[in-house]
Amino acid sequence: MAKIALFGAGGTIGQRVLDEALARGHRVTAVVRDPSRFDRKHPALTVITGDVLDPESVAAAATGQDVLVSAVGRPDGPASQALMAPSARALVAGLRKLGPAAPRLISVGGAGSLETAPGVKVWDAPGLPEWLLQIMHAHGDALEVFRGADDVRWTSLSPAATIEPGERTGNYRTGTERLVTAADGSSRISAEDYAVALVDEIEDPRHIGERFTVAH
Structure with missing residues (x-):
């Protein structure tokens, strides 16, 4: 049983990470800005107030x-740019305050910076709307923050090109820097199976200090 602090527990991904972790018998502390608006109840769940953009709040939640899992995100470009890299910097700074006692960090990442061919990334595809490019690059900027933090035990988990609510099968394939695709070229994963992969990484850490990706 692991003790997990979770930022973003109310979001599409965060809710499923919470469900998966609780179903496996882990103890979860959901760190939210307003506990009065978070109505999930479970014997192994604690809800506290916190701010992922505040290093002091991060340190308090991580103690x-x-x-420490960060599943924060925003569905539009400007909000993503205001959140992703700044939150990554606050997460790193907060964990540094705890020194050797700091927990591992697993962050929900994006698919945009994955390669589709040598030197070619998902975000290089023609015709992508500007709002989507902003979200992709915001996640890419956050990843670079983590890559510069060699004193923090971090992992970033990038999804497939398409991630949406669906079925929990418990099956997925992994990669590192290359987008994982099916035989027909598609790249998909359900939010439920993404959560399975993330909690698997909690239980059996295989990607400390790197990004990995999952798809069906």
């Missing part, structure tokens, strides 16, 4: 935990 005594085994893993």
